[in-house]
Amino acid sequence: MIETFIWLLAYQFTGEVIARSLGWPVPGAVLGMLLLFITLCARRGVPHALRDNIPRLMTHMSLLFIPAGVGILAFWPMLSAHPLSLPILLVVATLSTFIITALVLQLGLWWQKRRRPV
């Protein structure tokens, strides 16, 4: 468990330092994820410390977003200025983004399969 956290925090730390020193608009944790992914590809395997503890951790990822969800309380006055149009807008925009992405990917996969039949 200790080793698991050392791995993860060290990659996040490295990501933060790189993003800040280069002035990139990417969060350090996202850069840390890419760095860890590259490391795993180079090692050709997942170390024990990361293999055993991570899957259980991921199923409870929702817990970590509850504080942010509560944050809506702090900005309620701003949101309630447009009580009807804002929720409609957010639902329409989010659903259309989802559908566009899913259809483009489905089309791409279909096209790839046709060109390169397995």
Place this chain on the structure above:
Amino acid sequence: MSVLAWVQNAPLTGLLLTLAAYRAALALSRRYHGHPLANTVLMGAVMVIAVLLLLGMDFQQYMKGAGFIQFLLGPVTVALAIPLYNNLGRLRKSGLPILLAIVIGSAAGVVTAVCAGLLFDMPRTMVLSLAPRSATTPIAMGVADVLGGIPALAATFVIVTGIIGAICAKPLIQLLRIHDDVVLGVATGVAAHGIGTARVFQLSETAGAFAGLAMGLTGLFTAILAPILVHYLL
């Protein structure tokens, strides 16, 4: 009276409250067999808000304890590399269509929000704060600032977007009749960032892995594309 003051200001309160609300939300979600509306983030947050109002606590007091939980988002984001690595085979095979879908989806996330904002005749700062709402919170706040929006407002739109996406992911993919966890993951990660990723991890590890990848790249592409797209749309 001093006991109430202690309760309101102790980090322990926010921490315990968040864990208890999550546990209760999880029980409800299982009770309704993971029904999309029984979303753990939404129900957990609603329960916490109810207790905060009851105890007369504000957001700052709550975050003294809940901040510890929010801090873990960093290391867990890093950990998304592991399920992604476990799906390396599929990533190699379908890498190009996935990348293309994430780029187009990131652009669609900005364009749909800005166009809908213009259609509803919203104030300019509101539209600019809406533009980066598909990206993760830190990126969206930075992009909103660059565009001339309000970062705190952008952060709120990001959270609401994530909850909407998390609730609708499963019904939408069924409506589209797509039976591919990779498509579910990528579309959810693009449209609903981390909250969507957390949701699809409850459904499948493969979907979660690709949602994590899509979330990271959408943040990157939104940061690059949003200023360009907003320039042409406004």
